[in-house]
Amino acid sequence: MFRNQYDTDVTTWSPAGRLFQVEYAMEAVKQGSAAIGLRSKSHVVLACVNKSNSELSSHQKKIFKVDDHIGVAISGLTADGRVLSRYMRNECINYFYSYESQLPVGRLVVQLADKAQVCTQRSWKRPYGVGLLVGGLDESGAHLYYNCPSGNYFEYQAFAIGSRSQAAKTYLERKFETFMESSRENLIKDALFALRETLQGEKLTSSTCTIAVVGVGEAFHILDQETVQALINEFEIAGEEAPADEAAAPDQADDSESSATAADQVTPSDPDVAPMDM
C-alpha cells in the first residue's frame, strides 16, 4: 500500500475524498483466511478455512454462534471479531428479554454497521479490522449479510471474504442462481466446493475447515468433524474436480487415507500477512 500524508488518522480526508484508514482496515479483511457464506430460501451455510500459525498450535475460532437463529463467520483481526460477536450476542439477549421474540437479522446488521461507522468518525478510535458474514433466519426468511469495517453492509445470495476468496467467488457466481431452491445438503456441498477453491491444491479435510448451518427448524450450530469428513468423502471432493451436477463418481477410498497426512500440512505464512493473526 502507498504511504501518503492523508492516512495517519481516520478523521482525515484525502483530496480525492477517501478515508485511507478505512481502506487499510478493509485490506486487513482481505489478508485474513477465507470465509464463505451461502443461503437458500430456508437455510444459511457458513464455511471457513482453519489456519493455524504452526502445527503445534490450535487454529483460531472464526465462526461464532450469536443466537439460535443467527451465526457469524469472520475474516481479518479475529480479536476484533470476537469482541463484535460478544456485542451481537448481548444485543440478541437484550432484545429477547424486552420483546420475548428473536432479533431480526436485518436489525442486528444495521446496529453492527452503525457501531462500525462510529469508529470511522472518531479521532481516538480505529476502524474494526474484521469483515463479518452474518447468516440468520427471521420471519422474512433466510438472510446472509456482509458487514465491512467501513460501516457498510450488503445482503448477499452468496459471498466469500478473505485471502483467495476470489476463487470461491468465481465458483459461487457460476452456481448462485440455483441456491435459492437448493436443498440443505446441496447447499453444504456447494460451500465445501467453494471452500476447496480457496485452498488451491491443498487437500480439503475436516481439520482444515469449519462448517456451520442454520435453517428453518434447525438452530445455528457448527457441524462436528466426523460429519464434515463424511460429507467431504461423500461428495468425493478431497482432490477432484467439481462435478457439473451430482454425478456419482466411484468412491475413492484412498482419499481418506491420504487426507490424514495432508491434514498436517499448513500453508507457509505469507510475508505480506499482517502479524495480527487471522
Add this chain to the structure above:
Amino acid sequence: MTKQQANWSPYDNNGGTCVAIAGTDYCVIAADTRMSSGYNILTRDYSKIIQLVDTSVLASSGFQADVRALQKVLAAKHLQYQYQHNKQMSCPAMAQLLSNTLYYKRFFPYYAFNVLGGLDREGKGCVFTYDAVGSYERVGYSSQGSGSTLITPFLDNQLKSPGPLLLPARDAVTPLSESEAIDLVKTCFASATERDIYTGDKLEILILNASGTRVEYMELRKD
C-alpha cells in the same frame, strides 16, 4: 402533622405454594397453579415453575410479576454463561447466581419466595431454599409460599429430618424412591389445599432424573 403514608404498593401477593424434595438420584419440584389477588382468583392455570437448565428447575411463589422478571433475568444470564464457558450451568452454580441476583435488589427486592431443585454434577438430587433477598441453603427438601406453614412440619415428620444441630452434619436427602416422593408431594398439596385458601386448582409436578425431565399433573380442590 402525621407522616405521609404510601397510597399504593408496588407489590402484590399472588399466593400459591411450592415444594421440592431431593432424592439420591432424582429431584421432585412441585407447585400449585392457582394465581390469586386478595380474595379473588385471577386464574386457575398459571405455572410457577420454570426449567432454567436440564438440571435446574426454579419454583417461586409470591408476586408473579417479580417472579417472571426474575426468571427472565436468570435465563439471560444463563445464556451468557454458556457463551463464556461453553457448557451449561450446574445446579449449585445456578443456586449461587440466584442468590446474587436476589441480593442485587436488596433495597427493592424481588417479592419472590424461591425453591430451586435439580441434580448436582454427581447426579444426586439437590434442593436450595431462599428468602426474598437471597439468603440460601442447600437442604434435602423445602416448602415456600402461602401453604408452607402447613406443609413444612408434615415433611419434617415424614422425611425424618435429622436435627439441624446434630454433628456430624447429616445430609437430609431422602432415601425414598421417586414414586414414593411423588405420592408424598401429592399428599402435601391435598392437605394444604384443604386449609389454605390460596392453594388449590391444580398441582404441577416436575421430576428430574438421569433420563431427563417429566411432568405430572393432579387436580386439586377448586374452592
